[in-house]
Amino acid sequence: MLYQRSSRLFAEAEKVIPGGVNSPVRAFKSVGGTPIFVKKAVGAYLYDEDGNKLIDYINSWGPMILGHAYEPVVKAIVEKAQLGTSFGMPTEIETTIAALAVAMVPNIDKIRFVNSGTEACMSAIRLARGFTDREKIIKFKGCYHGHSDSFLIQAGSGAVTFGSPNSPGVTKGTAKDTLLANYNDLNSVKALFEANPDQIAALIIEPVAGNMGCILPNEGFLEGLRNLCTQHGALLIFDEVMTGFRLARGGAQELFGVAADIVTFGKVIGGGLPVGAFAARREIMDYLAPIGPVYQAGTLSGNPLAMAAGLAMLQSIESDFDLYKRLDAKTAYLERGMREVLSNNEVPHTINRIGSMISVFFDSQAVFDFESAGRGDNDTFKTFFHGLLKRGVYIAPSSYETWFITDALTYEDLDFTIAAVNDVFKK
């Protein structure tokens, strides 16, 4: 694998873009080496600027659940673009995708579209604070809800990868209203509610954590959060930017049978274009301007081009009845194969998986929260990352991230990947 062109492009990028990237996790800082510049992607494969073909296990961090350049999505974008890309005025397609999302996802009556997962989560918190007339929020160490100030406290994903889970620039005034709990630790949540009576507007959580690697909720954990929020008059917010439309048609709420008060979306809902959204039952959503007092807005929110991509994606998902069975089977196959070759090569590891979200940790003990996620051996992870990359397999360039499996992967791709993992570690 040669990376001359990527290296050259990176040197050019660094002159005019901070760190040469428009999002830090792309910079390969935690694994070292030069970030790969992509020329094109089709199906399960990336083609980089040096002509290398890579099996993609990140898929733009989740959106490409049906594969890159998915024909119905591309067709919808091309057709819509010829009619104009954004008007700043209502269009029918916004209602069409909103109605479809409301039909697919439980416990929501209305949805507001925005341009990113960050915007969705930021708006959801403001709505919860306005609706409850309270100021504090609870988040979990290692969870990432985008880069708005309230969330950059012990945040996961790129924030923890670069050792800045508490970013400079976030004021003490903001930080004091963000309370921190431990994932899978109901007692840490109970203690915060008891210490802050009638002050907590909402608890926001990734129902399956994907930003400290993939971490599953323990049996009863999400139900426990539901009960605590109900008991203390706080809203339960499921950040389903990753899990929405990925774990099930109705996301984690459907999979776990736990009803959130507000749900946020991103990634899959936009089919690869910039779309985020937040949704809730009518009485909460009607608190939003222009009918309610909580202000939230956006020039490009609901623009017809992004809506066309998102609608084509959701329609494809909605009509594909065994999609989630296929995704689960492929990811389980990959999990079994990697467990076998890592064990045969005596590599201490833990693999966490649910549906088409999977992570490998290089530590033999269970990984169930932020602290245990940090125990893995990063040198082994770097060997794993670069060993796979040079064998044509692209995984997340950080152990604090999750792999996202696409339905475009074949079992030959999976066998190739398992053989590559074996090759990296064989003695």
Ligand code: KE4
């Ligand atoms: P965006 O603003 O990046 O669209 O969404 C923020 C966000 C919110 N909630 C969850 C659960 C998320 O995973 C994300 C974004 N995920 C990261 C990947 N760990 C995006 C990749 C990046 O930062 O470049």
